[in-house]
Amino acid sequence: MLSLDIELRRHAFDLVAQLELNGSVTGLFGPSGSGKSSLLGIIAGLVRPQRGRLVLDGETLYDGASGVYLPPHRRRIGLVFQDSQLFPHYSVKGNLLYGFKQTPPNQRRFRFDDIVDLLGLGPLLNAHPRKISGGEKQRVALGRSLLASPRLLLLDEPLASLDQGLKAQILPFLQRIRDELQLPMIYVSHALSEILHLTDQLVLIKQGRIRAAGALQDILQNPQTDHAAPLGLDNTLPVTIESHDVEGGCTLARFRDLRLALPLREQLTIGQVAYVSIQRGEVALCRQAVPGLSIQNQVPGRIIRIEPYGESVAVRIDAGAPLVAEITPRACRELDLKEGEAVYCLIKTRSFSYLIEQTRGDFKLSGA
Template sequence: MLLVDIEKQLGDFRLETSFTSDGLVTGLFGNSGAGKTSIINMIAGLIAPDRGRISLDGEVLDDTARKLHTPPHRRRIGYVFQDARLFPHLDVMQNLDYGRRMNGLDRDAAAEKHTVDLLDIGHLLTRRPAQLSGGERQRVALGRALLAKPRLLLLDEPLGSLDEERKAEILPYFVRLRDEASVPMVFVSHDAGEMRRLATNVVMLKRGKVVASGGVEVLPATA
């Protein structure tokens, strides 16, 4: 279970957010500027809350009352950004292996094959990022995060930089990941259609506050 109960002042913007989730895919939904990325940056440990608590599966990651802040590299949380952020000088296989090496994990050939097959990237392994489409780059970034064996995966608008054709190409892979990989995810988007396809529960945000939470039925019908 993920528990988030935090406050953070970011310039003129104040984030005051509290929610819990034991769903497989928690959707953070809201317009730009609602605070979605700031929340997952705090879950990742990239920034610390001014006040509050974050815990994952019973382990407290942040607790301002106890002055506890677990650094990002000790959280075992994967992060996939809107832009894939692959290393241009490495081929796809080397990019995939980066997370494992940085976390000091032994090579797991079975997990590697499963991830490559799940994301259908076996034919791309010797290519460089510049030779990939936007959708292919995102699939490789997702594979890199998975091979670091995270206990939670954060997805910050991973379809946001793609055109409609590329979104239609990659969204089924995220659905497959949800159904087959069993890695809990927090999925950030302002697109209700994406949320309905992928999220198992939704937290709606407006100006830094939770305004609704529950199943996908809380999403606006006309969005």
């Protein structure tokens, strides 16, 4: 259990955060510059806040009032960055042994061979870091961190420097760490689809403030707050799968009062929650339902707000779920759209993408 209540002040940025995290995987999600790395740095002991308190598993790591400040090497917190930061003059084995040897035997949580097996590092042990791929380097970095026996693992965009193919190769290893080692992790990314492969427990951060914490589904469904828009989660919906129309080539799902036809995914079980998203520009607006149209989703709603959005106009609609359509000012003028008016949202089945997809063990990441 991590309990944090801190204040960090910098010249043009301040971070004020209160958090209670239990011992599972938490995704820390937010736009660039929102303070994600700073928060991890504070937890790891690399960044010292001006005020506050940080307690991990009952041990006080930092307490501004009483002057307690445990240095990073005594916190037993692992940190893996975007670039693996391996020691170039050590072999893979040398890198792995580095943290292992520094940990007293009675504090070691994992056996060397078990971590090598878990991360598939056996064939690489004698290789040098400059001779292995980016994905392999990240696996070694993970192994080195794990072998130092952390009680919490912080992952700061560990896949950001990898291409889609390599990301997909690493994700199953992260899932194995989650499932087999049961090590609490905080996973930072600004790619929600990546986080969702590991957890739906999120902390949303923006401009140095925690905006929401909890299950993504609860965050998106909370009608009292609109966290989706400021965090770029517009049109991200946690839908419940209702049926598969195999002949019709679509999966039918529901979110609150909204019923949707989505691309067919027979592997999704009925009743399961899946996250889907639609780009704003893929939502067309119409005054009436249109008969004889191939577009499967014609969703009635009411316009909540019309606002400028770059060269376009963003129209926010309550359609049983919050939806945003991006249309041209000309279309807005010609339809004579006004706040409070009824409108239909037309969305093609194929315009929906699933935020994570898992097919036959291959992982695909959507762009969200």
